[in-house]
Amino acid sequence: MKIAVCWKWVSLDREHEADRRWSGVSAADEAALEVALTIAGASIDSSGEVNVICLGPSGADDVLRDAIAVGATTARRIDASTDLDSRVVAVALAEQLRGHDLVLCGDYSLDRGTGSVPAFIAGELSSAQALGLLEVGAADPTSRTLRVVRRLDGGRREILHVTAPAVLSVEGSAANLRRAPLAATLAARTAPVELVRGPHGHLPEAEVHPYRPRARVLQAPTGGSLDRVRQILDVGGSDAHAELVTLDPSAAASKILDQLREWGYLEEPVSSSSGSD
Amino acid sequence: MIALVPVRDGVLPAGAPDAIAEAAGRVLIAGSGTSSATVDGIASEVHLIELGPVEIARWAAALAPIIESLPDNDIVILPHSADGRDLAPRLAALLDRPLLSGATEVSAHRVRVARRGGLELHELRPTGSFVATLQPGTRGALAIGGLPVVHHLDVGSEPGQMAFHDAEVIEVLPPDVQTMDLTEASRIIGGGAGLDSNDRFDQLDRFAVAIGGVMGATRVITDRSWVHHDRQIGTTGVVVDPDLYLSFGVSGAVQHTSGLGHPDHIISVNTDPHCPMMMMSDLAIVADANETLSELLDLLDTAVGTGPDPQRNVT
Amino acid sequence: MTAPASTPAVDAIVVGAGPAGSAAATVLARKGYSVILLERGSFPGSKNMYGGVVYPRILDQLHPEWWLEAPIQRWITRRSTMVLTDTQALTVDFRSANWAQPPYNGATAYRPDWDHWLAGKAEADGAQLVCSTTATGLLRDERGHVIGVTTDRPDGDLLARVVIACDGVNSFLAKEAGLYGDVDAANYTVGVKETIALPKHVIDERFGVRGLEGVDIEILGGTSGVNGGGFVYTNLDTLAVGVVLKLPKLAAQKLRPEEIIANLKAHPGVAPLVEGGEIKEYSAHVIPEAGLSMMPKMTGDGMLVAGDAAALCLAAGIWLEGVNFAMASGMYAAEAAAEALAANDTSRVGLAGYERRLNDTFVLRDHRKLRRAPSLVLSDRVQHLYPHMIANTVERMFRVDNPTPKPGLRRILNEERRRAGVKLKDLATDALDGLRSFG
Ligand SMILES: Cc1cc2nc3c(=O)[nH]c(=O)nc-3n(C[C@H](O)[C@H](O)[C@H](O)COP(=O)(O)OP(=O)(O)OC[C@H]3O[C@@H](n4cnc5c(N)ncnc54)[C@H](O)[C@@H]3O)c2cc1C
Numbered sequence A: 001m002k003i004a005v006c007w008k009w010v011s012l013d014r015e016h017e018a019d020r021r022w023s024g025v026s027a028a029d030e031a032a033l034e035v036a037l038t039i040a041g042a043s044i045d046s047s048g049e050v051n052v053i054c055l056g057p058s059g060a061d062d063v064l065r066d067a068i069a070v071g072a073t074t075a076r077r078i079d080a081s082t083d084l085d086s087r088v089v090a091v092a093l094a095e096q097l098r099g100h101d102l103v104l105c106g107d108y109s110l111d112r113g114t115g116s117v118p119a120f121i122a123g124e125l126s127s128a129q130a131l132g133l134l135e136v137g138a139a140d141p142t143s144r145t146l147r148v149v150r151r152l153d154g155g156r157r158e159i160l161h162v163t164a165p166a167v168l169s170v171e172g173s174a175a176n177l178r179r180a181p182l183a184a185t186l187a188a189r190t191a192p193v194e195l196v197r198g199p200h201g202h203l204p205e206a207e208v209h210p211y212r213p214r215a216r217v218l219q220a221p222t223g224g225s226l227d228r229v230r231q232i233l234d235v236g237g238s239d240a241h242a243e244l245v246t247l248d249p250s251a252a253a254s255k256i257l258d259q260l261r262e263w264g265y266l267e268e269p270v271s272s273s274s275g276s277d
Numbered sequence B: 001m002i003a004l005v006p007v008r009d010g011v012l013p014a015g016a017p018d019a020i021a022e023a024a025g026r027v028l029i030a031g032s033g034t035s036s037a038t039v040d041g042i043a044s045e046v047h048l049i050e051l052g053p054v055e056i057a058r059w060a061a062a063l064a065p066i067i068e069s070l071p072d073n074d075i076v077i078l079p080h081s082a083d084g085r086d087l088a089p090r091l092a093a094l095l096d097r098p099l100l101s102g103a104t105e106v107s108a109h110r111v112r113v114a115r116r117g118g119l120e121l122h123e124l125r126p127t128g129s130f131v132a133t134l135q136p137g138t139r140g141a142l143a144i145g146g147l148p149v150v151h152h153l154d155v156g157s158e159p160g161q162m163a164f165h166d167a168e169v170i171e172v173l174p175p176d177v178q179t180m181d182l183t184e185a186s187r188i189i190g191g192g193a194g195l196d197s198n199d200r201f202d203q204l205d206r207f208a209v210a211i212g213g214v215m216g217a218t219r220v221i222t223d224r225s226w227v228h229h230d231r232q233i234g235t236t237g238v239v240v241d242p243d244l245y246l247s248f249g250v251s252g253a254v255q256h257t258s259g260l261g262h263p264d265h266i267i268s269v270n271t272d273p274h275c276p277m278m279m280m281s282d283l284a285i286v287a288d289a290n291e292t293l294s295e296l297l298d299l300l301d302t303a304v305g306t307g308p309d310p311q312r313n314v315t
Numbered sequence C: 001m002t003a004p005a006s007t008p009a010v011d012a013i014v015v016g017a018g019p020a021g022s023a024a025a026t027v028l029a030r031k032g033y034s035v036i037l038l039e040r041g042s043f044p045g046s047k048n049m050y051g052g053v054v055y056p057r058i059l060d061q062l063h064p065e066w067w068l069e070a071p072i073q074r075w076i077t078r079r080s081t082m083v084l085t086d087t088q089a090l091t092v093d094f095r096s097a098n099w100a101q102p103p104y105n106g107a108t109a110y111r112p113d114w115d116h117w118l119a120g121k122a123e124a125d126g127a128q129l130v131c132s133t134t135a136t137g138l139l140r141d142e143r144g145h146v147i148g149v150t151t152d153r154p155d156g157d158l159l160a161r162v163v164i165a166c167d168g169v170n171s172f173l174a175k176e177a178g179l180y181g182d183v184d185a186a187n188y189t190v191g192v193k194e195t196i197a198l199p200k201h202v203i204d205e206r207f208g209v210r211g212l213e214g215v216d217i218e219i220l221g222g223t224s225g226v227n228g229g230g231f232v233y234t235n236l237d238t239l240a241v242g243v244v245l246k247l248p249k250l251a252a253q254k255l256r257p258e259e260i261i262a263n264l265k266a267h268p269g270v271a272p273l274v275e276g277g278e279i280k281e282y283s284a285h286v287i288p289e290a291g292l293s294m295m296p297k298m299t300g301d302g303m304l305v306a307g308d309a310a311a312l313c314l315a316a317g318i319w320l321e322g323v324n325f326a327m328a329s330g331m332y333a334a335e336a337a338a339e340a341l342a343a344n345d346t347s348r349v350g351l352a353g354y355e356r357r358l359n360d361t362f363v364l365r366d367h368r369k370l371r372r373a374p375s376l377v378l379s380d381r382v383q384h385l386y387p388h389m390i391a392n393t394v395e396r397m398f399r400v401d402n403p404t405p406k407p408g409l410r411r412i413l414n415e416e417r418r419r420a421g422v423k424l425k426d427l428a429t430d431a432l433d434g435l436r437s438f439g
């Protein structure tokens, strides 16, 4: 099977983009590569080919070499800023993805986090899609069909059969990326990353605010504290805590137990004197 | 403006009520068993379209022309549920409209979308028509008196002819026990990235048990496989509704808190007093969650003797 | 463990990308040798903590004008030593405007920044940094010469002509190489630190500094009866408040380090400096305390040890110097290694240049000079008796009890010495030790 893995490189530090301390790929993207390597390795003639592809700036090259170190056949980067609309990204990726039996993605990227790129890709390639997967079984060599488990809401799951060509996206817990052999790690530092010219453009202007829960405009089902506070919050009160205290660990622990008792979740006080307070 | 709610055997997905409410009660219900989907009291104008089993590509192709045929279709809102978030991009592409995904608020001139792992809100000013997905649980249902007006639509035969390449649903598994005990727990102890190692979650579990609760975790943690994904609380995990929620090192991203229900009491331990989780706590304690957890176990051990002393790892 | 004869992958392996390791890797790389710098953390500094003051003079040799780019928080322009009793605080305070300008003296810095920067320099000079990789053991040839390391990665054996262990305190590699005699806990102290966030202007006001000026306060007493010392350092918008405690004593007292910090922060002399701050992080780490007495052999066949791994650290209650010794010893180890590689003799003999350098420079000179200091500073007398004696003396000197006329200093001293139960003879010897160390 010819498999492609889409890695989104994200930097949380806009000044020093390439600073590896604050940049990398999501657990989901790593899981995607592991799944791809497993499927490729399992294919009978193990002629499996795994190509990792990323649309992003040059800062991404390091992690792409890491991908080669763990066993990716090739790494390719579409040179562009990640500040692009998910559909534009998907179209550019799809260009490079044609001819692959499977495309593996993470279910959500760290920054945009919409989970829409894989679906857009599937649309572009008119492939089947199975997104937000928790498990991916081996591919049947003849029918080229995989059995996968997908998360639905409310703790339900569904079992799907997907036949190549298909786009799959996996949650981070679907697999843990294997560790690269030392020799490979060293060799990969000089491994080539194919470069492709990418699309231009940028996201529509947006005002960025820290997340604050939205007040439920309508009468809330119950007057739970969550709603109460949400309402206060939405009118911008930043010190909405019923009570905010800074404590050292042992004091914090006793405080928690005392509070639980006060609310009646725990019975009579603990006998032993509790820490430093 | 209209909500588009994909259903399976008439079962509404998470976030359907929010999406319908955001569209002021107008909804297009598509999928299987649509007529058995109950939206009484939360919708005013209902369009039903029977599409059979979930096949996203086929559904999208069928729905695009139908949506264009409906009046007042400039804004289409889907719930950001499993099926909603899969369908929305395919639909947006076919309708050639922008997709505003993971919104917490949708109106003609202002859309707020959650970004950066749900810790940022980006406020967009859309011009023209678009498709949006709305985070489940961010708005709550609309309460509408009287029964909705219902219209039955049917698919024009055209899309049927062309072949679509879709995944095939073999079976839907009900929530398993682990998940059940979490959804039904009245006391939930949640752990997040503030807890520094796998072992902390053994401690967290022991603490939860000691106070008659159940352990849950954020997605960052299930992603690390420190905790089984059955225990992930939030919009893409399990939606819970305990009386008591105790959080250790949880930032309170929208996708997590939206799955929390309405606890009567929330206690949070976090080093950042300003993060959303602390904001919505009745008792917000600024302290190291790891040390605090060890201390809690010490206290409970000396008090009620649950298990051996946890090792505190100081180095 | 012996390895199959095979050609070395590189000239040198440096284990540990802390200050020692990065300095070593830089020197070797510059001399044109191939170097691999192994770091177990996901990036250099990710696992490291310390109090927060570095005295990087030694960098003048390695990275001239380092101050133009080094990721520092504040320049130390003020050093105070505080002597605390339960109710009193005596502070000796020194300020120097000279320290506020190049070439500077000391600075506060965050370890993740500092180590990341130093390692980056090593990489820029050609060293290969490999993170998330732990050296798990040594490879030896039939003669017992170290010829490489094993790591926790799949087929992770790595051969080299020489190995420099900069893997920090309790160096697993130095021990495996048999360079350490048996070391007892008495030689270790544990350092515990809280990082407390306060707005910059508040810190500036409380500590009387401006711009990038910063303060380094060392504290004697105030460690809840556990022998040790404390410190308060100013970063840009955080404070580092910590204690360094003698392990045996700590075990004896049933106190937790964090309780001791809490008490220190509650002391009337310290509370006003830290109050209202938000605790950002809490960390603890073992420190090799008392230099010479516990130092290992610095070299073995095919191997050298530098920095904390070689116990080249001064943690004597009120001192905490290690980063400077680490960087220096790393450099010297690398220079010696380079000589040995050039001469194609990396046996102990071939590596002898290292100890020569250590002996001729501040690295061992300071340790020799201060060899009595740790035991002195951490002695029960200095820890528990002198603070009262001194503080009471000063209090009485400044107290005004009219109409009683002021007593003479000598009389006060004598009375306080007796009251504190200090024998004149002990005072004399300690004073002498003190002179020998600091005089
Ligand atoms: C579409 C989508 C769906 C998602 N679905 C879910 C979902 O269902 N459930 C879910 O949980 N997440 C979900 N996520 C992820 C979510 O957006 C957040 O990324 C996640 O909830 C954050 O988890 P966290 O709070 O553990 O980690 P972080 O956001 O990293 O927060 C860690 C917190 O710990 C605190 N901390 C750090 N050190 C300490 C210490 N020593 N002591 C105390 N506190 C400390 C920090 O101040 C911070 O507040 C989803 C994301 C997307 C994009």
Ligand SMILES: Cc1cc2nc3c(=O)[nH]c(=O)nc-3n(C[C@H](O)[C@H](O)[C@H](O)COP(=O)(O)OP(=O)(O)OC[C@H]3O[C@@H](n4cnc5c(N)ncnc54)[C@H](O)[C@@H]3O)c2cc1C
Binding pocket: C015, C016, C017, C018, C019, C020, C021, C038, C039, C040, C041, C044, C045, C047, C048, C049, C050, C051, C052, C053, C054, C055, C133, C134, C135, C136, C166, C167, C168, C169, C172, C190, C191, C192, C193, C242, C284, C285, C286, C287, C306, C307, C308, C309, C312, C313, C320, C321, C322, C323, C324, C326
């Ligand atoms: C609480 C405290 C306060 C201090 N305050 C100060 C101060 O204010 N000023 C000062 O100058 N010094 C201070 N020190 C001392 C200083 O931190 C050390 O002396 C200095 O860090 C020694 O540097 P190093 O490179 O030898 O070791 P480290 O800095 O410990 O570096 C060792 C490196 O090796 C890595 N490593 C370890 N084992 C392996 C392995 N097997 N494989 C791969 N990598 C490995 C570690 O991850 C680490 O990065 C303090 C120490 C403590 C504990």
Ligand SMILES: Nc1ncnc2c1ncn2[C@@H]1O[C@H](COP(=O)(O)O)[C@@H](O)[C@H]1O
Binding pocket: A006, A007, A008, A009, A026, A028, A029, A032, A053, A054, A055, A056, A082, A086, A089, A093, A104, A105, A106, A107, A108, A109, A110, A112, A113, A114, A115, A116, A117, A118, A169
């Ligand atoms: N710029 C990109 N380059 C490569 N893959 C991407 C990019 N953006 C998104 N993806 C893939 O799509 C998944 C979901 O991303 P998103 O739709 O942004 O949440 C990611 O986990 C990646 O696998």
